Amino acid sequence: MPYPIFYDVEQTFETSQLDDIAQTVDTVFASFDSSSVKQNARIGITVGSRGIDRIVPLLQAVVRNLKIMGLRPFIIPSMGSHGGSTAEGQTAILAKLGITEESAGCPIVSSIETVSLGTLNEGAEVFVAKDALEADYIFVMNRVKPHTLFHGEVESGLCKMLAIGLGKPRGADNLHNFPLEQVIKPAALRILENITLLAGLAVVENAVEQLHSIRLCTPEDIVKTDSALLSVSSALLPRIPVDSLDLLIIDEMGKNISGTGMDTNVIGTWRRMAGERKPEYKTLVVLNLTPQSQGNAHGIGMADLIPQRLADSIDPTATYANSLTTGVWASGRLPITLPTDKAVIDAALAKAPEHIRAVRITNTLSLQHFWATEAVLDDLAMAGSTIHLPCSHPLEFDDAGTLQPFYKLPDKT
DSSP states (O other): OOOOEEEEEEOOOOOOOOSOHHHHHHHHHHTOOOTTOOTTOEEEEEEOSSOOTTHHHHHHHHHHHHHHTTOEEEEEEOOTTTTTTSHHHHHHHHHHTTOOHHHHTSOBOOOOOEEEEEEOTTSOEEEEEHHHHHSSEEEEEEEOBOOSSOOSSSOBSHHHIIIIITTHHHHHHHHTTSOHHHHHHHHHHHHHTTSOEEEEEEEEEOTTSOEEEEEEEOGGGHHHHHHHHHHHHHHHOOOOSOSEEEEEEESOBOTTTOTTSSOHHHHOGGGTSSSOOOSEEEEEEEOOBOGGGTTOOTTGGGOSEEEHHHHHTOOHHHHHHHHHHHTOGGGGOOOEEESSHHHHHHHHHHTSOSSOOEEEESOSSOOSEEEEEHHHHHHHHHTTOEEEEEEEEEOOBOTTOOBOOOOOOOOOO
16 A cells, blocks of 8 residues: 655754753752751652653752751652562662662661551542651652553642652552542542652752752742742643544553653643543554563553564563552553554554644654644644655555654754
8 A cells, every 4th residue: 555655743842951950959959948858868769660761860969958958868769669669669769769878878778668647538548668667767759751541630640749759559559540630639639648748849840851840848838849840840741732633653662751651741641541532643553562562561551552572671660560569451552453563553644634644753852853734834833843745755664564763854963
């Protein structure tokens, strides 16, 4: 069958970033009143499993400033049930992020032991890490961004780090049995009543995953900071600037890209949960699972068609464990699987109109450059995208039926 011609498209995002992380952290700490801080007290720093931009120098600067205050910092791996729900697995995840006792300059205390803090009005039992309760202080640190599963006053951020991250496997599993938009905030507030929080450090990344801003906040301002920075992060989030497509081809999905492999804020939250079908991308093709996912293809159920190569790379144990924790069973289901990329694309095109509205992206994070068919170009131009008309590409496959990689945009120099 004839394959549509694609054109290079370029989006311009807000890409301002913090250049000197250490200096920025020093500046925000300079405004912190530490006069009442107990000297030589132990303070646990929450560190999650997501790859925040320049997390090692960011953490080093935090540790250094806490030591200047006269505190004894240590790291509490705060990632719910990630790392196979084991203390060793969570320490291993930090190591993969470059975070070790040597690089951070303080101990890592990893345990999955928790204490119950009772039941919320919503019915959810709240758990918190025993290490957090025993520490003199806690310093909560996390990235703020829109969540892929729910939308609310607070989403991914400091409150989620407290409620899910510090909840360890038991707390994370339990809260995921309830609507997260209803229990994250009250669970975080319950934990704040039982620990001594020194402060929170919230970070926001720009559209290309570089540190955009950092804010230090008091315990009283945790919710307000989460909510305010969520609006900032949402405005910076990269998206495909059209709401209607016949076909979206995603070259790769993975845990290093999104907790759901593909950001539902890009492909449509309705693919993961009920809701308005906007954006409406009728057929979703996914071709590869990133090596960093280590076989965890949680979110694969949102795709419509995949090649056998992707199916073969899935570790069912890791995938099912993730899907069981979230309670979204469909996220672990296998889509229609065909022998090759070519067979997958052929099947998608067979049900598409002649003047197909199609886009091909690398993944849901890399949206500065992508390909689009002619039927989409006018909409993209109206949205402010730059269309490189001289750069046209057919879909090409090798002898094994594997779709060939993107061609690079022309050198602007």
